[in-house]
Amino acid sequence: MxxxxxxxxxxxxxxxxxxxxxxxxxxxxxxxxxxxxxxxxxxxxxxxxxxxxxxxxxxxxxxxxxxxxxxxxxxxxxxxxxxxxxxxxxxxxxxxxxxxxxxxxxxxxxxxxxxxxxxxxxxxxxxRYDKGYQMLKQSIDSNDIGAPLMLHCAHRNPTVPDRYVTSMAIVDTAIHELDALRWLLDDDYKSMQVVYPRRTKNRFEHLADPQILLIETLKGVRIDLEIFVNCQYGYDIQCSVVGEEGIANLPEPQSLQMRKGAKLSHEILVDWKDRFxxxxxxxxxxxxxxxxxxxxxxxSSWDGYAAAVAADAAVTAQESGQVEPVVMVERPSFYS
Amino acid sequence: MxxxxxxxxxxxxxxxxxxxxxxxxxxxxxxxxxxxxxxxxxxxxxxxxxxxxxxxxxxxxxxxxxxxxxxxxxxxxxxxxxxxxxxxxxxxxxxxxxxxxxxxxxxxxxxxxxxxxxxxxxxxxxxRYDKGYQMLKQSIDSNDIGAPLMLHCAHRNPTVPDRYVTSMAIVDTAIHELDALRWLLDDDYKSMQVVYPRRTKNRFEHLADPQILLIETLKGVRIDLEIFVNCQYGYDIQCSVVGEEGIANLPEPQSLQMRKGAKLSHEILVDWKDRFxxxxxxxxxxxxxxxxxxxxxxxSSWDGYAAAVAADAAVTAQESGQVEPVVMVERPSFYS
Amino acid sequence: MxxxxxxxxxxxxxxxxxxxxxxxxxxxxxxxxxxxxxxxxxxxxxxxxxxxxxxxxxxxxxxxxxxxxxxxxxxxxxxxxxxxxxxxxxxxxxxxxxxxxxxxxxxxxxxxxxxxxxxxxxxxxxxRYDKGYQMLKQSIDSNDIGAPLMLHCAHRNPTVPDRYVTSMAIVDTAIHELDALRWLLDDDYKSMQVVYPRRTKNRFEHLADPQILLIETLKGVRIDLEIFVNCQYGYDIQCSVVGEEGIANLPEPQSLQMRKGAKLSHEILVDWKDRFxxxxxxxxxxxxxxxxxxxxxxxSSWDGYAAAVAADAAVTAQESGQVEPVVMVERPSFYS
Amino acid sequence: MxxxxxxxxxxxxxxxxxxxxxxxxxxxxxxxxxxxxxxxxxxxxxxxxxxxxxxxxxxxxxxxxxxxxxxxxxxxxxxxxxxxxxxxxxxxxxxxxxxxxxxxxxxxxxxxxxxxxxxxxxxxxxxRYDKGYQMLKQSIDSNDIGAPLMLHCAHRNPTVPDRYVTSMAIVDTAIHELDALRWLLDDDYKSMQVVYPRRTKNRFEHLADPQILLIETLKGVRIDLEIFVNCQYGYDIQCSVVGEEGIANLPEPQSLQMRKGAKLSHEILVDWKDRFxxxxxxxxxxxxxxxxxxxxxxxSSWDGYAAAVAADAAVTAQESGQVEPVVMVERPSFYS
Ligand SMILES: [Mg+2]
Ligand SMILES: [Mg+2]
Ligand SMILES: [Mg+2]
Ligand SMILES: [Mg+2]
Incomplete structure (x- = not known):
């Protein structure tokens, strides 16, 4: 068929x-x-x-x-x-x-x-379909590292165009993590907080870059997500899950190991399309x-909704500087 | 269509x-x-x-x-x-x-x-269709490391069944490298030599394992290929190309980095099917x-023929202990 | 003499x-x-x-x-x-x-x-005398990665004894980073905040473990320091400095790379004395x-004082759940 | 005293x-x-x-x-x-x-x-006093990888001066391995063979570079040692010991991991003095x-003698193109 x-x-x-x-x-x-x-x-x-x-x-x-x-x-x-x-x-x-x-x-x-x-x-x-994320989820679900306690994540782009504004760090960039981390942890978000590090000189005046999104989940997991969209060096997605018995890291994309010019190096991707x-x-x-x-x-649609609610809370947190709650309607049994 | x-x-x-x-x-x-x-x-x-x-x-x-x-x-x-x-x-x-x-x-x-x-x-x-080998070939062809001079390779299996005999190290195992390395280097083989290290205790009495196949190409590249089919620890394919300006290594398969039990580790595959x-x-x-x-x-058919001739020379070298020439008919222009 | x-x-x-x-x-x-x-x-x-x-x-x-x-x-x-x-x-x-x-x-x-x-x-x-930290400081001072914007750090011990209480995460454990990071960045602290992730089951009832110490420096650098003293797997010190042009990571201690038992692994130290x-x-x-x-x-004495003031603010932050300011007397010109 | x-x-x-x-x-x-x-x-x-x-x-x-x-x-x-x-x-x-x-x-x-x-x-x-070699020896002696069967080694220098001639690849360069590998394996050499890969263009006309020294030990271990003294990219010493149960590799020198310019990289030393x-x-x-x-x-003096005899056999093998025996006088019990 x-x-x-x-x-x-x-x-x-x-x-x-x-x-x-x-x-x-x-x-x-x-x-x-x-x-x-x-x-x-x-x-x-x-x-x-x-x-x-x-x-x-x-x-x-x-x-x-x-x-x-x-x-x-x-x-x-x-x-x-x-x-x-x-x-x-x-x-x-x-x-x-x-x-x-x-x-x-x-x-x-x-x-x-x-x-x-x-x-x-x-x-x-x-x-969710990335081989690396799937390996990571399987490792968590297999209890290789015990219960997850903390996630240290980063979403880095080499550069963004001029039209990119501060809220896009959430709604265009972190949105991928907002979905993927719920799925990875089989958990939901409790609150969002945003802190602003010193800004890189490699940005437009109107843009707060980098930002750090601090998340607490319902199960008590603490997530720190660095969002850095003018990091210069590459498109780099990091996710380190700290559990009670060990740590599992999202794999680096496969790449040649080179020895050249006094460096032992691997290439880092620069285009997000190549990554996924x-x-x-x-x-x-x-x-x-x-x-x-x-x-x-x-x-599912429910996942689409959950990501939207989380993004709304994170954008509010960007503006308030406070810890903002994530409030969702009750989950229909249909989606469980 | x-x-x-x-x-x-x-x-x-x-x-x-x-x-x-x-x-x-x-x-x-x-x-x-x-x-x-x-x-x-x-x-x-x-x-x-x-x-x-x-x-x-x-x-x-x-x-x-x-x-x-x-x-x-x-x-x-x-x-x-x-x-x-x-x-x-x-x-x-x-x-x-x-x-x-x-x-x-x-x-x-x-x-x-x-x-x-x-x-x-x-x-x-x-x-030839493996993403890692393609990255490696692209790097060589892009002249990243200058002209290749030496290849250090290994083909390791965790174990083999009882029916595996010494010549199969060439015709069943190294045969993959005999094709892939010609393609990688855009070169042909000049001679084959086999040396036998101390044998592992983890083998059948009838089997010489490991073996090292020493190859010279027409362009003068020297290849050493370790064939170790009872290496115990995994299915592990290594290829390190030493060029005039640097070295490029076949990528390791993508895997999680884990910190657990006093080890920083990556999984090694054990089943060749997973690898390819x-x-x-x-x-x-x-x-x-x-x-x-x-x-x-x-x-092509020509590649199939070239691999067969190379394997024949290598099997002869297994038995003679000498450097054996690789002799092919002239290449039809059809295949160039 | x-x-x-x-x-x-x-x-x-x-x-x-x-x-x-x-x-x-x-x-x-x-x-x-x-x-x-x-x-x-x-x-x-x-x-x-x-x-x-x-x-x-x-x-x-x-x-x-x-x-x-x-x-x-x-x-x-x-x-x-x-x-x-x-x-x-x-x-x-x-x-x-x-x-x-x-x-x-x-x-x-x-x-x-x-x-x-x-x-x-x-x-x-x-x-400050650790070869790895010295390499890291030299890299920062050489402007390899541009101005530091964020530090992602971790201080992990396999276990601690029963007498270890929550405040010791600051005064006994993080105290090393409180000195080292000031020195690394040539900067001083502005504020301290502590967030508590889900607690590991591998701890004593009285202990909050892990903890995350969030620091802002006078130059605006944001530091997140995971303190996890029952992480089970090893004594592991991480420090990743994210700058405007790139990232430099504290080196892992030198160790053998092993391929064994379907793992590619490096040993992680378990005793802090071996590390330093x-x-x-x-x-x-x-x-x-x-x-x-x-x-x-x-x-210097001044560094001893600065670490003590920072630790006091962090302990206050452990208890208040708030962002706590770090207030020092004016630095005598003697120490500049 | x-x-x-x-x-x-x-x-x-x-x-x-x-x-x-x-x-x-x-x-x-x-x-x-x-x-x-x-x-x-x-x-x-x-x-x-x-x-x-x-x-x-x-x-x-x-x-x-x-x-x-x-x-x-x-x-x-x-x-x-x-x-x-x-x-x-x-x-x-x-x-x-x-x-x-x-x-x-x-x-x-x-x-x-x-x-x-x-x-x-x-x-x-x-x-023998290098921390990395000592880790490697300890791992072998602890039987972590079972009996050693093969060693894959490399000794690479970025460049050598004009006065460096072909035999110096043995007597000045490989001499370090000729001592270290006997000690590492607690073994002696049986024979030496030298094969010449395609020569790098980055050499003086009079010099054969790189070379591969193939060694058999009395216990049957096979060693391949790449000697490449104009490798351009760095001073790089590699030693991979393949045993019956696994593989142990000489550690890389400690170095920062950097993410910069689309590369994930570690520095490679260029000066041999820094390495040792x-x-x-x-x-x-x-x-x-x-x-x-x-x-x-x-x-000991005996080790000095053993290295000299091995070097003599290797130089003979450079010239003869044959497998040359390594012949020593009987070892005085004084040195056992
Ligand atoms: Mg179809
Ligand atoms: Mg179709
Ligand atoms: Mg003295
Ligand atoms: Mg003294």
Whole structure:
């Protein structure tokens, strides 16, 4: 069985997912595309040699009979309506981050999915599919290091463009950890605090960089997450889990060991896409397999909501300088 | 376009390739299978839910109209005839190691392919598709370390079964390096010598283990390859390329760094399949893509022949204790 | 010229320093010892074959004509009076931690030394003499990584005895970092905050373990220091300095790389003495050399005072749960 | 008790040893010096502030009443006569490499020492005192990795001066391993073979660089030692011991881990002196302690002889291209 997929939004990530489905993954084919820029949508069909219809808009694509599953890769503010429409149509939908631009929007989706009585939504938090994070989670779950007590994390980018503002450190950057760490620990957040170190000179005047996000979880785990988006030297994701019996660290990406010029060195990646490129393959293959088997796994609407609530608290903490509580509605049993 | 694939030999590797094509890779489907054990062939069809016909034998499968490309995964001594038949039928053929059980047999295939005037054969030397080896080759080719002068290599297995005999250190074990190092260096072998260290107590009486294979290439590179198949501690593949300006080492497989029990440690793999599992995906995807584009790359018949000749010289060197020359026929321009 | 040294307090550390001077270091000899346990003092003389007089008490030892320099290794609460007496006698004095048991006591020493008009006191903060910390400081001072912005540190012990209480995480454990980090950064502390992660089960009921000490410096550097004294796996000291252009990490102690039992591993030390044993040699050689050259360097009375004030603020922060300011008197120009 | 030491030859190494005794080590003082260049000898006395007499020649220095022990740091061809004279005088003598410039000369010393009936000679093979080599030996001796079967070693220098010729790869460079590996394995050599890889362009025309020395020991261990004296990137000493149960590697020198400029890197030393500077301290302290306790340990005359014989065989193998036997006289029970 081949899953017929419709792609809403054929910008960079949408085109890349279409390519992935066509050239790399098993079990799916792109049969429908749409974009606010119709020219762009047609270009993707041509470049990838797709046998796919170009729809006028997302709603028509969702409604199309031969579309089994939908990928939402459009502009963030449009996600909510397309995901809700897919749920209404009873079709599986893979939604790129964010699920919705507000926690309330995410909750609308949660409610619609619960009402539908079936998991239909997978959110594009690809880190859960990263081989390194999976090794780390397996090690924690196997009790190799005992109960986790502390996490020391870092999210570092070489540079960011001028339009990057202080709150984006949370909503664009730390958002990946806000999802991944909940999943890693099987835990939820209790509070958020932000402290500001001395700022790097390598930043725009308007930007507080670096920042440290201090998190407490419901189980009492303490997380410190350095967010440093002009660190210059590379794209570097660190996660060290300190448990009662030992410590497990997120693996470094595989790289050559070189001896040259009085240095023993390994390359550090500089482009985030290189770091997680394989996770995109795995997450989307998982989605397609879920569609085939009529049983979706992966990050859920609830996870999308939880990340949104956590991000809201962290942004509040950025501004208040205080410890801010993370307050969520009760978790529907549907998601447990 | 979907490539219709026929699989000859549905033992462990054949079934795994069929699963790969069906569940993991894009662009191909298994439409035909055969095995000397027909029950086994039918079992694979059932387990994987294939829509595939079970043929009485390899020749009938190769002849089948709807078969575009053939995978030869049967018993080694049968490879030659199936590959020759596929060439005769003008069909692409992916042949697991060895291409043929003698250098002469490989040469028959080389000649048939040259006569056919088109590359049809890809040999299953999967190491060339390993991400680590590709990084290493890229580094050499980019002249990061200048001209290679020496390679220090090791091929270590935790243990081998009782039926493993001394010559298998070459024909079953070192054979992977005999292909990969030619490719890595873009070079050919001049001579082989084998020296025998003190034997490990952890071996069968009949087996010389470890062994060191000393190779000289036509360009003058010196290679020492430790072959140690009862090393106890893990499946460990090492390759250190010493160049005029520096050294590049094959990456270690990605793994967690753990601090526990007074050790800072990384896991070492123990099963060779875990080490190269992803390379199998990549090599077969490359083959399918080659079929789609009517242009096969990857390890050629000539490479299969070269590995066979090198292995013959190394086995002779095991017995003679001398430096043995590696003598090949002239390389057809077809393969350059 | 040989420096004649008198040792006050011949317990474990006092005897070890006496051995060091006698058997390992150049330029000094132990000519006088004393201890509240006179038997113990005589035992050291005998065990080390010293030609040294045993004095009835520290004051008599300090007063002895042939004593050029004093080592204060007695019980903490006695340090202040002995150091003051040495200053009064115009003799060089090396004082083990703490310089005095209160910040006020340290300040008394500072004032006495300033009044004496000459640096006479060196405090036993041996980490500054650790080869790894020296490499780290040199790298920072060479501007390899630009201005430091954040430090991620950890101080981990495998276990502590029952008598270890929560405040000792600061005054016995973190005290080493409280000195070393000021020196490393050439900076002073602005505030202290303590957060408590989930407690490890591997602790005594009365003890909060682990703890995280969050520090802000006057230059705005943010330090997080994990203090985990029942971490089980080893004695492990980590210090990662994040600068504007890169990151420098305190080196791991030198150790064998082993491949064994499916692990690639390095040993982690479990005894803190093994970690800093060489630093003791270097610090004491530096003191002896300072005496010879009539010019003492190393950690000063002021550094002893600064560490005491910082520790007081951190202990207050342990109890208050708040961000506590670090308030010092003005630094005498004498120490700049 | 302070050992009164006379230094014959106050060139670079002689002056450095004199400084070491005076400023770093316990238990010894330099009371006599001599050099063919008397001006040089007087300069050392002055620079180090020694209270030492300058003798006209080595023989007079050896004969001096107040000289307890002798350091021979003069030109290689003079070593034999000075060591023999020290033995004749019944004085301890530390002799820098080589013990004598011929195996025969070494044997003369062995015979004289045996006749004297007491170990008086220590040879300056400082690697045995390197902390890393000591860790490695301890691991082997503790049977951590079972019986050693193979050693993969490398001795790499960034560059060598023009006067360095092919045989110096053995007699100046590999000589350190020729001693250290016998000691590490508690074994002796059976044969030597040299193979020549493609030569680096970064060498003088007259020099074969790199070279690989292949050694078999009496216990059957196989050693491959890469000698590469224009490797460009650093001074790099590698030793990997492959045993029946695992592998132990010589530790890398301690260094900072840096993240900078898209590299995760450690510095590699470029100056051999930095690599073994601490070993010089330890070996000489061991000699002084041996003098004090009237019981010398460390590398013996026999070790000096064994290294000379091994080097002779290796030089022969460089020229013959064959496997050359290593033939020693029977070991006097005196040295066992
Ligand atoms: Mg597909
Ligand atoms: Mg497929
Ligand atoms: Mg001394
Ligand atoms: Mg001395």
């Amino acid at each position: 081949t899953i017929n997929i419709g792609v809403i939004g054929t910008g960079a990530i949408g085109e890349d997912h279409a390519r992935r489905i066509t050239q790399t993954l098993a079990g799916g084919q792109v049969v429908a595309v749409t974009d606010v820029n119709q020219e762009q949508a047609r270009g993707v069909v041509e470049r990838l040699g797709l046998q796919a219809e170009v729809y006028a808009n997302g709603m028509e694509l969702i409604a199309a009979d031969n579309v089994d599953a939908i990928l939402v890769c459009s502009w963030g503010p449009t996600h909510e309506e397309f995901v809700l429409a897919a749920i209404a149509a009873g079709k599986y939908v893979f939604c790129e981050k964010p699920l919705a631009v507000t926690a309330e929007g995410c909750l609308n989706i949660v409610k619609a999915e619960v009402a539908a009585g079936k998991r239909l939504v997978q959110v594009g938090f690809m880190r 490129i394989e996770s995109y393959d795995v997450e989307l293959q998982d989605f397609i397999r879920g569609c085939e088997q009529d049983s979706i796994g992966g990050p | 979907t490539i219709n694939i026929g699989v000859i030999g549905t033992g462990a590797i054949g079934e795994d390739h069929a699963r790969r094509i069906t569940q993991t890779l894009a662009g191909g489907q298994v439409v035909a299978v055969t095995d000397v054990n027909q029950e086994q062939a039918r079992g694979v069809v059932e387990r994987l839910g294939l829509q595939a016909e079970v043929y009485a034998n390899g020749m009938e499968l190769i002849a089948a109209d709807n078969v575009d490309a053939i995978l030869v995964c049967s018993w080694g001594p049968t490879h030659e005839e199936f590959v020759l038949a596929a060439i005769a039928a003008g069909k692409y053929v992916f042949c697991e190691k060895p291409l043929a059980v003698t250098a002469e047999g490989c040469l028959n295939i080389v000649k048939a392919e040259v006569a056919a005037g088109k590359r049809l054969v890809q040999v299953g030397f999967m190491r 599992i992803e390379s199998y995906d990549v090599e077969l995807q490359d083959f399918i893509r080659g079929c789609e584009q009517d242009s096969i790359g990857g390890p | 040989t420096i004649n040294i008198g040792v006050i307090g011949t317990g474990a550390i006092g005897e070890d320093h006496a051995r060091r001077i006698t058997q390992t270091l150049a330029g000094g000899q132990v000519v006088a010892v004393t201890d509240v346990n006179q038997e113990q003092a005589r035992g050291v003389v005998e065990r080390l074959g010293l030609q040294a007089e045993v004095y009835a008490n520290g004051m008599e030892l300090i007063a002895a004509d042939n004593v050029d320099a004093i080592l204060v290794c007695s019980w903490g609460p006695t340090h202040e009076e002995f150091v003051l007496a040495a200053i009064a006698a115009g003799k060089y004095v090396f004082c083990e931690k703490p310089l005095a048991v209160t910040a006020e006591g340290c300040l008394n020493i500072v004032k006495a030394e300033v009044a004496a008009g000459k640096r006479l006191v060196q405090v036993g903060f041996m980490r 044993i060489e630093s003791y040699d270097v610090e004491l050689q530096d003191f002896i050399r300072g005496c010879e050259q009539d010019s003492i360097g190393g950690p | 302070t050992i009164n030491i006379g230094v014959i030859g106050t060139g670079a190494i002689g002056e450095d040893h004199a400084r070491r005794i005076t400023q770093t080590l316990a238990g010894g003082q330099v009371v006599a010096v001599t050099d063919v260049n008397q001006e040089q000898a007087r300069g050392v006395v002055e620079r180090l502030g020694l209270q030492a007499e300058v003798y006209a020649n080595g023989m007079e220095l050896i004969a001096a009443d107040n000289v307890d022990a002798i350091l021979v740091c003069s030109w290689g061809p003079t070593h034999e006569e000075f060591v023999l004279a020290a033995i004749a005088a019944g004085k301890y003598v530390f002799c820098e490499k080589p013990l004598a410039v011929t195996a025969e000369g070494c044997l003369n010393i062995v015979k004289a020492e045996v006749a004297a009936g007491k170990r008086l000679v220590q040879v300056g093979f400082m690697r 500077i601490e070993s010089y301290d330890v070996e000489l302290q061991d000699f002084i302690r041996g003098c004090e306790q009237d019981s010398i340990g460390g590398p």
